Amino acid sequence: MDQRRIEGFSDEGAGRAAPDLVVRPTQDADIAAVAAIYAHHVCHGTASFELEPPSPTEMGERWRGVVGMGCPHLVAVRSERVLGYAYAAPYRSRPAYRHTVENSVYVDQLAHRQGIGGALLERLILECAERGFRQIVAVIGDNAPASIGLHASRGFETVGRLHAVGFKFGRWCDTTLMQRPLGEGAATLPSAS
Numbered sequence: 001m002d003q004r005r006i007e008g009f010s011d012e013g014a015g016r017a018a019p020d021l022v023v024r025p026t027q028d029a030d031i032a033a034v035a036a037i038y039a040h041h042v043c044h045g046t047a048s049f050e051l052e053p054p055s056p057t058e059m060g061e062r063w064r065g066v067v068g069m070g071c072p073h074l075v076a077v078r079s080e081r082v083l084g085y086a087y088a089a090p091y092r093s094r095p096a097y098r099h100t101v102e103n104s105v106y107v108d109q110l111a112h113r114q115g116i117g118g119a120l121l122e123r124l125i126l127e128c129a130e131r132g133f134r135q136i137v138a139v140i141g142d143n144a145p146a147s148i149g150l151h152a153s154r155g156f157e158t159v160g161r162l163h164a165v166g167f168k169f170g171r172w173c174d175t176t177l178m179q180r181p182l183g184e185g186a187a188t189l190p191s192a193s
């Protein structure tokens with residue numbers, strides 16, 4: 001099956017991004033920039049429910065862990081500068097969840113609304129489908145409109161909301177759960193494994 005024809009997928013988004021934007025697998029040399037992008041969002045936003053920014057060393061270990069589990073970890077680069085990153089990892093560890101991943105996308109706070117998040121998420125969807133995963137889930141911290149808009153624009157549907165499951169910056173935070181099928185989704189059974 002041509003995974004570029006997965007239902008609901010459009011090549012349009014990558015075209016909306018700046019033409020010189022490159023989305024590629026994360027490399028060791030990217031980790032400092034990835035850690036800096038994430039640190040800003042941990043310290044100033046509620047997309048992540050972490051309270052302290054992980055060190056570059058910790059982020060490197062997380063990157064190696066994601067790739068080591070056979071999942072994609074990508075960066076968006078323009079003029080040799082890492083402007084965003086995205087990855088997918090197992091949704092939950094119990095083995096019956098093995099065909100489902102959860103994704104994350106973070107873009108440099110100075111580079112929003114330039115098509116970077118969309119380009120990253122589209123490539124991530126393709127990479128996950130090509131690896132045979134069947135469902136992708138986004139857990140949107142604090143019901144963030146930008147993240148909900150991003151995921152909705154790439155075929156995710158809102159499937160639920162959890163109330164007051166987080167507490168950050170002195171207030172309760174909800175999460176919105178969004179989901180998108182990958183490849184043949186639930187229309188066929190996975191290959192035996």
Ligand SMILES: CC(C)(COP(=O)(O)OP(=O)(O)OC[C@H]1O[C@@H](n2cnc3c(N)ncnc32)[C@H](O)[C@@H]1OP(=O)(O)O)[C@@H](O)C(=O)NCCC(=O)NCCS
Nearest residue numbers: 047105106107112113114115116117118146147149150153
């Ligand atoms: C969510 C985030 C990754 C979006 O990245 P981005 O590069 O600004 O997104 P894009 O420019 O590619 O926009 C893609 C689509 O997302 C939606 N979107 C982006 N920002 C939005 C906003 N502020 N409000 C509503 N929709 C928005 C739009 O549908 C947009 O399509 P359009 O450009 O045709 O309008 C970015 O805002 C971010 O890093 N936020 C903090 C971290 C976060 O929330 N990550 C998600 C955790 S899963």
